[in-house]
Amino acid sequence: MKIAVTSVGKEMDSQVDPRFGRAACFIVVDTETMAFEAIENANIAAAGGAGINSAKAVIDTGAQAVLTGNCGPNAERTLSAGKIKLYTHVAGTVAEAVEQFKAGSLTEATGPSVDSHSGMGQ
Secondary structure (H helix, E strand, O other): OEEEEEEOOOOOOOEEOOOOOOOOEEEEEEOOOOOEEEEEOOOOOOOOOHHHHHHHHHHHHOOOEEEOOOOOHHHHHHHHHOOOEEEOOOOOEHHHHHHHHHHOOOOOOOOOOOOOOHHHHO
């Protein structure tokens, strides 16, 4: 299964970025082989639409789930429309987050975890 994890860096030992739409990177991980690819987020400094465009970028990777700190309503709706499972309140390193996901210790989100535009001030 392919999952996308928001990250502040390009490595598995990078910290999970607490923001979805304005995350520095998305690390797409194959949970069976642990092979990964880091994708820089072109929407980090977008004036608007960062959540929606970031969600579209993740959908285009073929990921089936997203692990992140927080996710706003526009991104959450876009991910949901793309049949992507969302896990919020994730912290630690990307590698730790993936292991928590594989162990089944993360809870799937039932909606957004923050209001619109909450990541703009960071």
